[in-house]
Amino acid sequence: DAKTTQPPSMDCAEGRAANLPCNHSTISGNEYVYWYRQIHSQGPQYIIHGLKNNETNEMASLIITEDRKSSTLILPHATLRDTAVYYCIVSSNFGNEKLTFGTGTRLTIIP
Amino acid sequence: NAGVTQTPKFRVLKTGQSMTLLCAQDMNHEYMYWYRQDPGMGLRLIHYSVGEGTTAKGEVPDGYNVSRLKKQNFLLGLESAAPSQTSVYFCASSKPGGAPNYEQYFGPGTRLTVT
Secondary structure (H helix, E strand, O other): OOOOEOOOEEEEEOOOOEEEEEEOOOOOOOOEEEEEEEOOOOOOEEEEEEOOOOEEOOOOEEEEOOOOOEEEEEEOOOOHHHOEEEEEEEEOOOOOOOOOOOOOEEEEEEO | OOOEEEEOOEEEEOOOOOEEEEEEEOOOOOEEEEEEEOOOOOEEEEEEEEEOOEEEEOOOOOOOEEEOOOOOEEEEEEOOOOHHHOEEEEEEEEOOOOOOOOOOEEOOOEEEEEO
């Protein structure tokens, strides 16, 4: 069973905020939400992760709902270089160091 | 730091040939991973290692072997290549421990075609 559900594709205008949703309704209490992105055919790049509080770093913000069943990755001022496939991943990793990548959301930034 | 490097970048094999993909990291990471990515798909974990001399199976281990003789290197072997192994192979490394210290650093990938 898929742990996360993401829309297959989204567009966003350059300079606007890109909001990428992710549903993880079966998330358990010790599982974190991670976001990675893959630009063109490069290796995936870590963006951010969180447990239950909202998080922000130099790349993005992560908003997790109070019930933790969904989250949103926010790129505050999207640029053309943000065009990529974005993966939302849920994992506890305790004693089992694995990430499960789904098919992600293909985000296209429109000039 | 070079981060995670992979050798070779491209390779074409004939069915039944063997080859080894090399992954090297200079971040002193304990954990290393091999993934494959087929067109239009997400990454799938082949094998991983939580330390020098240890390996474990991931989601799709059949047809592959791995070795971690040195902490900085993780080798992926194909003993008898098959067309179904045509894919892009990514190596990654991370610090030890579980969440939340779980940022994986990925290499640029190896594009393998088996004819």
